[in-house]
Amino acid sequence: MSEYLLILVSTILVNNFVLVKFLGLCPFMGVSRKLETAIGMSLATTFVLTLSAVCSYLVNTYLLAPFGIEYLRTIAFILVIAAVVQFTEMVIHKTSPLLYQVLGIFLPLITTNCAVLGVALLNVQQEHGFIQTTLYGFGASIGFSMVLILFAAMRERIAAADVPVAFRGPAIALVTAGLMSLAFMGFSGLVRA
Amino acid sequence: MLAAVLALTALAATFGLTLGYAAIRFKVEGDPLVDKIDALLPQTQCGQCGFPGCRPYAMAIAKGEADINQCPPGGEATIRALADLLDRDPKPLNPEHGQIKPKMVAVIDERRCIGCTLCIQACPVDAIVGAPKQMHTVVAQECTGCDLCVAPCPVDCIEMVPLQQSIRTWQWPYPEQKAVGSAT
Amino acid sequence: MSAVEPRNPRLWTFHGGVHPEQHKAESTQLPIQPATLPSRLILPLHQHIGEPAEPMVTKGDRVLKGQMIARASGYVSAPVHAPTSGTVVDIDDYPIPHPSGMSAPSIVIEPDGADTWIEHQGIERYQDLDPSVLRNHIREAGIVGLGGAGFPTSVKLNPGHIKSIDTLILNGAECEPYITCDDVLMRERADEIISGLKIVAHALQAKEAVIGIEDNKPAALEAMHKAVAGIDNMRVAQVPTIYPSGDSKLLAKILTGKEVPSNKLSLHIGLTCINVGTTYAVHRAVHYGEPLLTRIVTVTGGAVGRQCNVEALLGTPMSDLIAQCGGDPDRLASLIMGGPMMGFAVHRTDVPVIKTTNCILAAAKADLARSRPVMPCIRCGACVEACPVNLLPQQLYWFAKNREFDKVQKYDLFDCIECGCCSYVCPSNIPLVQYFRFAKGDIWVQEREKEKAGIARRRHEARLQRLAREKAEREARRQQKKSALDATAAADAGKERAQTQMQAAVERAEGRRAAAMEQAEKRRAGVDAGPGTDPERKHEA
Numbered sequence: 001m002s003e004y005l006l007i008l009v010s011t012i013l014v015n016n017f018v019l020v021k022f023l024g025l026c027p028f029m030g031v032s033r034k035l036e037t038a039i040g041m042s043l044a045t046t047f048v049l050t051l052s053a054v055c056s057y058l059v060n061t062y063l064l065a066p067f068g069i070e071y072l073r074t075i076a077f078i079l080v081i082a083a084v085v086q087f088t089e090m091v092i093h094k095t096s097p098l099l100y101q102v103l104g105i106f107l108p109l110i111t112t113n114c115a116v117l118g119v120a121l122l123n124v125q126q127e128h129g130f131i132q133t134t135l136y137g138f139g140a141s142i143g144f145s146m147v148l149i150l151f152a153a154m155r156e157r158i159a160a161a162d163v164p165v166a167f168r169g170p171a172i173a174l175v176t177a178g179l180m181s182l183a184f185m186g187f188s189g190l191v192r193a
Numbered sequence: 194m195l196a197a198v199l200a201l202t203a204l205a206a207t208f209g210l211t212l213g214y215a216a217i218r219f220k221v222e223g224d225p226l227v228d229k230i231d232a233l234l235p236q237t238q239c240g241q242c243g244f245p246g247c248r249p250y251a252m253a254i255a256k257g258e259a260d261i262n263q264c265p266p267g268g269e270a271t272i273r274a275l276a277d278l279l280d281r282d283p284k285p286l287n288p289e290h291g292q293i294k295p296k297m298v299a300v301i302d303e304r305r306c307i308g309c310t311l312c313i314q315a316c317p318v319d320a321i322v323g324a325p326k327q328m329h330t331v332v333a334q335e336c337t338g339c340d341l342c343v344a345p346c347p348v349d350c351i352e353m354v355p356l357q358q359s360i361r362t363w364q365w366p367y368p369e370q371k372a373v374g375s376a377t
Numbered sequence: 378m379s380a381v382e383p384r385n386p387r388l389w390t391f392h393g394g395v396h397p398e399q400h401k402a403e404s405t406q407l408p409i410q411p412a413t414l415p416s417r418l419i420l421p422l423h424q425h426i427g428e429p430a431e432p433m434v435t436k437g438d439r440v441l442k443g444q445m446i447a448r449a450s451g452y453v454s455a456p457v458h459a460p461t462s463g464t465v466v467d468i469d470d471y472p473i474p475h476p477s478g479m480s481a482p483s484i485v486i487e488p489d490g491a492d493t494w495i496e497h498q499g500i501e502r503y504q505d506l507d508p509s510v511l512r513n514h515i516r517e518a519g520i521v522g523l524g525g526a527g528f529p530t531s532v533k534l535n536p537g538h539i540k541s542i543d544t545l546i547l548n549g550a551e552c553e554p555y556i557t558c559d560d561v562l563m564r565e566r567a568d569e570i571i572s573g574l575k576i577v578a579h580a581l582q583a584k585e586a587v588i589g590i591e592d593n594k595p596a597a598l599e600a601m602h603k604a605v606a607g608i609d610n611m612r613v614a615q616v617p618t619i620y621p622s623g624d625s626k627l628l629a630k631i632l633t634g635k636e637v638p639s640n641k642l643s644l645h646i647g648l649t650c651i652n653v654g655t656t657y658a659v660h661r662a663v664h665y666g667e668p669l670l671t672r673i674v675t676v677t678g679g680a681v682g683r684q685c686n687v688e689a690l691l692g693t694p695m696s697d698l699i700a701q702c703g704g705d706p707d708r709l710a711s712l713i714m715g716g717p718m719m720g721f722a723v724h725r726t727d728v729p730v731i732k733t734t735n736c737i738l739a740a741a742k743a744d745l746a747r748s749r750p751v752m753p754c755i756r757c758g759a760c761v762e763a764c765p766v767n768l769l770p771q772q773l774y775w776f777a778k779n780r781e782f783d784k785v786q787k788y789d790l791f792d793c794i795e796c797g798c799c800s801y802v803c804p805s806n807i808p809l810v811q812y813f814r815f816a817k818g819d820i821w822v823q824e825r826e827k828e829k830a831g832i833a834r835r836r837h838e839a840r841l842q843r844l845a846r847e848k849a850e851r852e853a854r855r856q857q858k859k860s861a862l863d864a865t866a867a868a869d870a871g872k873e874r875a876q877t878q879m880q881a882a883v884e885r886a887e888g889r890r891a892a893a894m895e896q897a898e899k900r901r902a903g904v905d906a907g908p909g910t911d912p913e914r915k916h917e918a
Contacts, residue, residue: 037280059204067196076204083208090212090219101226101255102280160779162753235826236833246837270823273780318836319843337833360423363477364818368811369751 004135006191011139014191017115018147019177019184024115028148029173031106033159038152040099041106042145044088048110049119049144052077052084053137056120057130077120078111085111115144151180227255233274237266238317239339241291246317254279265291266338297338297353299331305350312342312351386614389634391627393763394619395798397554397718399593404557404677407685409565412671413701414488417466418692419729420446420457421473421483425521426528427453432484438465441495443668446484449516455529456519460670460690463488474695474714474731478724486692497666503576509535511580511663518662519669519732524548524623524652525715527733530659533651534580536644543647544633545583547574547656549590549597550616552623553716556736558673559653561686563590563597567604570653573660574611577651585610589628593618620718621796625650627765639792654735674734676702679741680709689730695737696726704739711745713738718797752805760799760809766792770799770809777816782823785816793817 017023024045031041056077064070089107093100100107110116119140123133154176163172231251242263244250253259254275261275262284269286276283286293301312301321308326313319320336323329331342331351343351356362423429430447440446440459447457463486470480503511516531536542547570551559563570578586588605590598592615605611616622616631626637629648637643643650654672661667670691677684682703689698695712696704706726713720714734730737738744760770768789776785790813799809 034280063200067200069197069200072197072201079204079208083212086212087215090215093221094219097225098229160775160781236830236837238837318833319840335836360475360477360479360481363479364822365814367815368808
């Protein structure tokens with residue numbers, strides 16, 4: 001039980017995928033301008049991450065490993081991720097066309113979100129079982145979502161503020177992201193793992 | 194070798210079938226985004242954006258064929274609202290499509306009107322009342338100031354006049370900006 | 378029972394608030410002064426919230442004091458009466474006291490000095506009247522909220538089916554600096570006010586009435602205590618002096634502890650608040666049949682020699698009042714209608730006193746705060762500490778500045794009472810209230826435009842449908858004509874064929890007859906030729 005809790009705390013706070021591992025920075029910067037968009041993106045990524053982590057694990061364990069074709073891991077995982085993303089895209093297009101339009105190119109770009117592939121590969125590297133894989137994937141996506149939403153809220157405030165001309169736009173956003181990252185690194189050592 | 198090929202083929206086939214089924218199950222009809230964009234446009238139907246009306250412009254924006262800063266009657270507020278809806282950056286009005294002008298209404302000089310009905314056919318909201326060989330007049334309350342009736346009139350009897358400001362339409366202005374030491 | 382009741386029952390407080398310098402002693406040294414009759418009276422048709430009144434007189438008409446000269450238009454509206462007898466000299470746009478500096482339709486009366494009353498009569502026993510009849514009487518008297526808002530009182534006294542009124546609050550707080558009109562009214566006419574309060578309580582069927590008076594008015598407190606002595610369900614409550622305790626929702630919180638929910642009215646929690654001046658006017662209207670013709674106006678400020686309260690006729694030009702009180706036009710830096718927190722500067726001194734003019738502040742240069750430059754917001758949060766309605770003025774400022782009107786509404790902009798506490802405490806001198814007023818105005822304008830756009834869209838769609846329908850009809854008619862033409866063509870072709878056939882038949886018949894006749898001729902010729910002539914041989918000859 002404590003092992004599962006450990007995985008969650010680790011992926012959400014201590015080893016946050018965005019601010020500590022620096023994976024998944026593309027949607028982090030690209031979709032964080034408005035809070036509603038960020039929330040939509042977080043939900044989409046959570047779904048994709050968790051599902052693809054589980055599917056990747058299953059493919060690895062029951063298809064690649066038994067036949068000794070682990071060298072196809074990267075291609076197979078990308079195939080899984082691409083299919084899941086495509087499926088998610090269709091569902092979003094149907095249920096919320098506005099979100100679909102607003103997310104735009106970033107929705108299919110979840111395929112190339114290094115956090116998604118990273119989670120799948122890290123699960124294999126750390127030799128997780130089925131439940132651990134699921135929790136790892138879920139925790140990673142919760143960490144990603146939390147940071148994305150916090151950052152979006154901050155960017156909304158910054159948009160209305162009096163920023164010096166040289167810093168306006170992406171510049172102040174990156175500075176803020178850097179400061180957030182510094183803050184999150186304070187979590188290291190939280191869990192003696 | 195064979196195992197690899199078969200494994201990947203099997204994987205691809207499974208996913209292909211799932212996606213194919215999903216494509217049919219989650220098929221999207223129509224485009225509700227166009228309605229949302231159309232709701233933000235001022236409905237002057239003037240054509241200054243380059244499209245024959247507000248709905249065609251909305252469809253073009255939804256398809257990505259037109260930019261959000263082409264509507265002069267909508268002004269800053271509309272550009273801002275569209276930027277907000279589509280999560281883009283607001284930009285200033287494209288001067289190619291016109292300038293922001295104060296609200297106007299059309300007025301027909303009744304001494305010169307000859308009752309030809311050309312302006313009635315031009316008005317996109319049917320705000321001109323009249324019949325052939327009868328006096329034409331603009332219903333000021335419905336006039337959107339789109340300007341389309343001025344050109345067709347053969348005797349040049351239509352004029353655009355700015356809307357009268359009254360105490361009931363007055364609003365508090367934006368406070369004076371010059372703040373000492375501020376970046377703006 | 379009220380004699381043994383504690384003088385200070387339980388009170389609550391509200392968040393924030395400020396303590397500006399009061400400047401009240403200057404104008405309370407003299408009793409209420411009667412007004413001198415001005416040379417003309419300008420009566421705007423729109424002195425209240427709701428629809429403007431419609432004129433009932435024309436230029437040149439002679440009017441009597443108390444005569445209705447403009448009728449109420451619609452439910453939320455109030456009539457206007459002639460404050461004295463005289464002649465209507467004009468009905469046109471005249472400058473009125475408004476922050477825009479614009480003019481508005483007004484009726485101008487030249488007094489004749491006789492001050493002749495129209496026939497009027499009070500009501501014997503208002504308690505026996507149907508509440509709606511009582512309300513109508515108050516409406517016809519042109520009474521609106523004299524505390525500054527000008528809401529038609531007859532509408533306020535009609536809670537309808539919303540709720541019953543538990544507590545009627547009489548607002549004698551008068552928290553704004555400089556203003557003392559309610560103070561002197563309570564000192565001098567407490568009994569009349571209580572008489573009016575009884576009428577209002579009856580109209581609302583209120584269970585109890587509480588009179589809230591700030592503790593900086595000891596004389597008024599004394600007078601009002603005496604006036605309610607012996608009345609069961611009425612009591613006076615002394616409240617601490619703090620701005621803006623005179624706001625109706627905040628006074629309600631202080632006296633009852635109940636908070637009005639966002640976007641709702643006091644009515645929705647069983648409370649109604651009414652001003653002492655309005656209540657006095659109700660008393661005069663019901664007991665004497667007198668419509669609202671005068672009001673107490675505080676004339677104060679450094680440019681006025683004799684600061685006092687004047688019972689002024691409505692429509693009196695402000696310059697007349699200032700002159701009556703020893704005003705020095707040279708020292709006048711700014712003429713403010715209202716107080717220093719919520720008042721606004723009028724653009725000309727000859728604008729008239731209207732129903733909502735509680736004070737005219739003829740400020741000399743020394744009175745006005747030094748104009749300090751506006752500096753950037755340092756996010757200190759002093760405004761948040763001061764806001765009595767628990768809003769976040771700092772966030773509202775940032776959003777209003779950036780014209781992000783969705784966010785500004787999410788932060789409850791429309792609950793802002795525009796009291797000015799935030800601007801008062803801002804160390805950067807940012808005119809916060811101006812930003813909020815601008816944002817509110819812009820949001821209203823946008824909503825109006827959206828409505829108009831919706832109507833325009835529907836008209837355009839209707840037009841497109843009409844054109845399509847006409848096209849379809851034209852097409853249908855064209856089809857019909859074509860088929861009709863084809864039918865006639867077919868019919869014609871048939872007729873022609875028949876004719877040709879007949880012709881041929883006739884010709885054939887003709888041919889046969891001709892042949893038959895020829896033969897007959899030949900036979901006759903053969904007979905004539907005599908016997909021996911062989912008809913068969915005729916061709917031999």
